[in-house]
Amino acid sequence: MIVFFIRRLGQSLLVLLIVGLVAFSMFRFVGDPINNMLGQERTQADVDRMRVELGLDRAILTQYGIFLKKAVQGDFGVSYRQGRPVIEVLAERAPATLELALVSGALALFFGIVFGMYTAIKRDSFIAKSIMTASLIGVSLPTFLIGIALINIFAVKLELLPSFGRGETVKIGGWTTGFLTRSGLIALILPSITLGLYQMTLIMRLVRAEMLEVLRQDYIRFAWARGLKERSINFNHALRNTLVPVITVTGLQLGSIIAFAIITETVFQWPGMGLLFVNAIQFVDIPVMAAYLMLISLVFVTINLLVDMLYFAVDPRLRVSGGKG
Amino acid sequence: MPVPVLSVRDLSVEIPSRYGVMRPVDRVSFDIAAGEILGVVGESGAGKSMTGNAVIGLLARPAHISGGEVWLMGQRIDTLATETKRRIRGRRIGMVFQDPLTSLNPLLTVGQQLTETILEHLAVSKKEARQRSIQLLQEVGIPAAAERIDSYPHEFSGGMRQRVVIALALSAEPSLVIADEPTTALDVSVQAQIIGLLKRLCRERGVAVMLVTHDMGVIAEAADRVAVMYAGRLAEIGSVRDVILTPAHHYARGLMASTPLASLGMRRLRQIPGSMPRLGRLPQGCAFNPRCEQATQRCRVDPTPTLSDDPNGRAACWYPLKGTI
Amino acid sequence: MISRISSFWASDIGWSFRGSPVAILSAIMVVVLLMAALFAPWITPQNPFDPSELNLANGFSPPLQENPFTNDFFVFGADNQGRDVFSTILYGLRISLMVGVLAVAFGLVLGVSLGLIAGYVGGRVDSIIMRTADIQLTFPAILIAMLIFGIAKGVAPIEYRDQVAIWVLIVAIGLSDWVPFARVVRGAAMVQKNKDFVLAAKLAGQGPMTIMFRHILPNAMSPILVIATISLALAIIAEATLSFLGVGAPPTKPSLGTLIRVGQEFALSGEWWILFFPALTLLMLALSVNSLGDWLRDALNPSLKS
Numbered sequence: 001m002i003v004f005f006i007r008r009l010g011q012s013l014l015v016l017l018i019v020g021l022v023a024f025s026m027f028r029f030v031g032d033p034i035n036n037m038l039g040q041e042r043t044q045a046d047v048d049r050m051r052v053e054l055g056l057d058r059a060i061l062t063q064y065g066i067f068l069k070k071a072v073q074g075d076f077g078v079s080y081r082q083g084r085p086v087i088e089v090l091a092e093r094a095p096a097t098l099e100l101a102l103v104s105g106a107l108a109l110f111f112g113i114v115f116g117m118y119t120a121i122k123r124d125s126f127i128a129k130s131i132m133t134a135s136l137i138g139v140s141l142p143t144f145l146i147g148i149a150l151i152n153i154f155a156v157k158l159e160l161l162p163s164f165g166r167g168e169t170v171k172i173g174g175w176t177t178g179f180l181t182r183s184g185l186i187a188l189i190l191p192s193i194t195l196g197l198y199q200m201t202l203i204m205r206l207v208r209a210e211m212l213e214v215l216r217q218d219y220i221r222f223a224w225a226r227g228l229k230e231r232s233i234n235f236n237h238a239l240r241n242t243l244v245p246v247i248t249v250t251g252l253q254l255g256s257i258i259a260f261a262i263i264t265e266t267v268f269q270w271p272g273m274g275l276l277f278v279n280a281i282q283f284v285d286i287p288v289m290a291a292y293l294m295l296i297s298l299v300f301v302t303i304n305l306l307v308d309m310l311y312f313a314v315d316p317r318l319r320v321s322g323g324k325g
Numbered sequence: 326m327p328v329p330v331l332s333v334r335d336l337s338v339e340i341p342s343r344y345g346v347m348r349p350v351d352r353v354s355f356d357i358a359a360g361e362i363l364g365v366v367g368e369s370g371a372g373k374s375m376t377g378n379a380v381i382g383l384l385a386r387p388a389h390i391s392g393g394e395v396w397l398m399g400q401r402i403d404t405l406a407t408e409t410k411r412r413i414r415g416r417r418i419g420m421v422f423q424d425p426l427t428s429l430n431p432l433l434t435v436g437q438q439l440t441e442t443i444l445e446h447l448a449v450s451k452k453e454a455r456q457r458s459i460q461l462l463q464e465v466g467i468p469a470a471a472e473r474i475d476s477y478p479h480e481f482s483g484g485m486r487q488r489v490v491i492a493l494a495l496s497a498e499p500s501l502v503i504a505d506e507p508t509t510a511l512d513v514s515v516q517a518q519i520i521g522l523l524k525r526l527c528r529e530r531g532v533a534v535m536l537v538t539h540d541m542g543v544i545a546e547a548a549d550r551v552a553v554m555y556a557g558r559l560a561e562i563g564s565v566r567d568v569i570l571t572p573a574h575h576y577a578r579g580l581m582a583s584t585p586l587a588s589l590g591m592r593r594l595r596q597i598p599g600s601m602p603r604l605g606r607l608p609q610g611c612a613f614n615p616r617c618e619q620a621t622q623r624c625r626v627d628p629t630p631t632l633s634d635d636p637n638g639r640a641a642c643w644y645p646l647k648g649t650i
Numbered sequence: 651m652i653s654r655i656s657s658f659w660a661s662d663i664g665w666s667f668r669g670s671p672v673a674i675l676s677a678i679m680v681v682v683l684l685m686a687a688l689f690a691p692w693i694t695p696q697n698p699f700d701p702s703e704l705n706l707a708n709g710f711s712p713p714l715q716e717n718p719f720t721n722d723f724f725v726f727g728a729d730n731q732g733r734d735v736f737s738t739i740l741y742g743l744r745i746s747l748m749v750g751v752l753a754v755a756f757g758l759v760l761g762v763s764l765g766l767i768a769g770y771v772g773g774r775v776d777s778i779i780m781r782t783a784d785i786q787l788t789f790p791a792i793l794i795a796m797l798i799f800g801i802a803k804g805v806a807p808i809e810y811r812d813q814v815a816i817w818v819l820i821v822a823i824g825l826s827d828w829v830p831f832a833r834v835v836r837g838a839a840m841v842q843k844n845k846d847f848v849l850a851a852k853l854a855g856q857g858p859m860t861i862m863f864r865h866i867l868p869n870a871m872s873p874i875l876v877i878a879t880i881s882l883a884l885a886i887i888a889e890a891t892l893s894f895l896g897v898g899a900p901p902t903k904p905s906l907g908t909l910i911r912v913g914q915e916f917a918l919s920g921e922w923w924i925l926f927f928p929a930l931t932l933l934m935l936a937l938s939v940n941s942l943g944d945w946l947r948d949a950l951n952p953s954l955k956s
Contacts (some may be wrong), residue, residue, distance in 0.1 A: 140937065142890055144894045148917075148929065192794055218422055219431070225494075226415040227445060228415070237430050242430050252788075262793070263895065278897060282800050289800050293797060317479050
């Protein structure tokens with residue numbers, strides 16, 4: 001088991017190194033960093049000083065090493081567009097994205113499991129069939145169209161909910177939260193539904209498929225034969241056995257929620273990292289792009305590792321055999 | 326005469342299908358007394374397991390009881406409400422399934438599964454339930470039960486798991502145990518142990534056992550009486566000695582002649598020509614008539630004979646056999 | 651052509667097609683949209699990108715109403731510059747479909763080649779290719795496409811950015827969806843390469859190229875077709891999403907996604923038709939291609955069901 005984790009950790013580090021290399025190449029070879037930073041009015045002396053400052057006069061491999069070292073320390077350079085350290089800009093935007101991702105992830109997980117179980121247990125009922133049909137259509141809709149539809153119905157037509165922004169936020173330390181004000185919470189509704197809907201559909205379909213499989217198993221029939229309550233059979237026996245595959249996919253889905261937040265944030269002008277990234281692409285703000293890429297990769301890799309560890313917590317069979325590579 | 330533990334009267338099970346209504350169990354009647362083991366034998370598809378499932382109330386839709394009565398200790402149970410039926414399962418009727426590898430929930434310890442069943446049916450504290458679980462495990466012959474109780478199913482061998490399954494079936498002290506092919510999935514060397522265990526528990530606790538199997542060897546070893554089923558109907562019922570040595574029904578005779586039994590000495594094995602008709606394709610008259618060497622016009626035309634058509638009440642046959650094979 | 655159609659109609663696939671109203675409806679829809687896109691210049695009342703054909707007085711004409719100043723009539727209304735929304739949709743559809751089809755073609759060629767090489771050569775080459783695929787799959791395709799788009803934009807000289815944007819979009823989306831093709835072809839190659847007829851072809855002196863394309867590839871045709879159809883739906887959605895985010899087709903060559911991006915601004919002030927009709931068109935396109943892909947997957951190979 002320890003060997004398994006060390007190997008997984010090694011793989012994760014390798015992925016991060018490769019992503020780091022991509023980010024470094026972007027930084028180093030896309031456009032001319034000196035041009036981008038100094039602008040038009042510059043002297044040769046400025047250029048030379050900048051070359052040394054950025055380490056551009058050294059060997060490429062050394063430069064990569066310095067880049068990684070700085071990245072680990074949180075130094076991703078200065079945003080071309082805003083002229084401020086990238087890490088500062090990202091830290092400012094992170095709470096908005098994380099709060100949105102958290103709420104929509106929780107929504108997706110909760111309703112995904114509830115609907116998935118319902119459609120599996122009552123699979124012949126009219127409601128279950130309607131949910132399944134709706135989900136089929138839902139999967140093939142682009143996220144941004146759903147967001148636009150919600151805005152036009154609830155913000156423009158009914159004027160019930162705000163169409164953009166986070167509402168009022170409260171600052172606690174370096175963290176701005178929208179959880180503590182009424183307008184902040186209201187502003188979360190439409191974006192989190194938009195962001196969570198697709199993931200919810202995926203989780204729901206997966207839970208349903210796994211649940212149908214598990215409900216056919218002998219140990220479920222045996223649980224019935226032992227006179228256990230239906231509730232206990234569905235939750236304690238069936239749901240628990242569907243969790244292993246559900247955790248994998250859900251874990252990865254939660255990762256992609258942060259990535260898909262790019263779309264939702266643009267639709268709702270939500271001041272998070274995703275919107276920052278889109279703007280960075282539009283203005284070719286390479287340091288921000290590179291930093292965002294590395295940050296997202298870190299999140300993905302961490303989630304993957306956590307998912308692996310959760311396996312062991314859920315499935316006792318793995319704890320003994322050591323798991324498969 | 327004391328009231329039998331289980332009394333089944335003219336029980337029929339029907340499955341509606343697009344080829345018409347099938348009747349996998351057709352007017353079957355038998356009794357089992359306390360401390361008695363009734364073997365139910367027949368080919369696969371003869372309706373043995375379906376009978377067991379009908380008795381405990383676990384028929385999978387769309388199969389349902391279409392006629393007859395099931396009495397448990399003088400109480401009619403087939404007409405009870407769903408919730409009352411659930412309370413009977415496990416509490417008054419225990420069940421043992423064929424494959425111990427799949428009948429235990431892999432994600433719960435055997436202790437969790439035992440105490441869960443005990444707490445569901447008996448008014449005891451958690452501590453007492455655990456104590457009882459350990460006793461039960463000891464009783465079914467699991468060494469170091471107090472330590473093994475917190476093990477997961479995959480940490481036991483197949484034979485040991487079947488002992489756990491038996492402990493689970495007995496955990497709320499039922500008066501009837503339905504064992505559905507309890508040894509079929511086990512190694513031959515383990516089969517005898519499990520049969521021995523079932524026999525011992527049946528005697529010690531005065532439990533009535535319905536032992537469903539296709540293996541005449543198991544019947545000869547364990548059962549007191551035997552019911553032979555053919556195409557959903559009861560062909561013959563009687564003491565093991567009588568049915569094995571002097572079968573009265575032509576099918577039972579064929580079955581005995583095709584079974585290698587050490588206790589019957591070395592005889593040439595004979596096959597029954599043909600195969601059991603599929604449900605929904607039953608011939609008119611006695612279901613066995615196309616394969617019966619002595620079938621007459623009456624067997625092919627008259628309605629199916631029942632046990633009461635035999636002066637001795639043993640075989641559902643117009644021309645029951647007398648004497649040895 | 652007619653005999654091809656009638657033989658399709660009589661085959662197993664045709665039988666399954668006739669039994670599925672959803673598939674028939676989707677196919678009709680796809681054909682109609684495809685034709686509309688192909689013949690856009692002949693169908694549309696105006697070329698919306700030819701300034702000489704526009705009249706600013708037509709700006710914001712609502713659908714199905716005669717404009718009081720110019721007496722012009724617009725089925726789907728007109729946008730702020732007096733462009734006929736119906737015409738912009740058909741021209742946008744052209745770009746959306748072109749990007750989608752070319753991106754899938756690019757991803758297909760790339761994926762099939764890499765998959766063939768990985769499966770046929772095996773060993774180290776195989777593990778490098780498949781490990782790259784694994785890593786790429788960890789990240790959502792849209793993120794990868796955006797990144798490629800961003801890098802390309804940085805590399806391209808500013809004055810050419812709008813011109814190359816469409817091609818960059820095609821490459822970016824294509825690069826982000828080669829993995830499923832590679833996986834299925836690799837699987838087929840690994841199964842087929844040890845079959846007798848492949849060994850026989852080898853003994854007969856046929857080169858690896860011939861063997862790969864003549865003997866191995868035909869065995870993977872139906873899954874490739876299924877993946878291509880589903881990828882097309884995904885590529886269309888990806889293109890629309892990127893263009894909507896402002897990192898795709900430029901306003902000078904708008905796709906459906908760009909039109910929706912522009913329309914969104916006007917919807918807030920009440921000119922709903924500039925947003926609604928492009929959105930509806932995209933919706934129908936995405937839904938019909940997707941259902942067609944779903945049906946094809948089930949019809950060709952039930953075991954491919956996820």
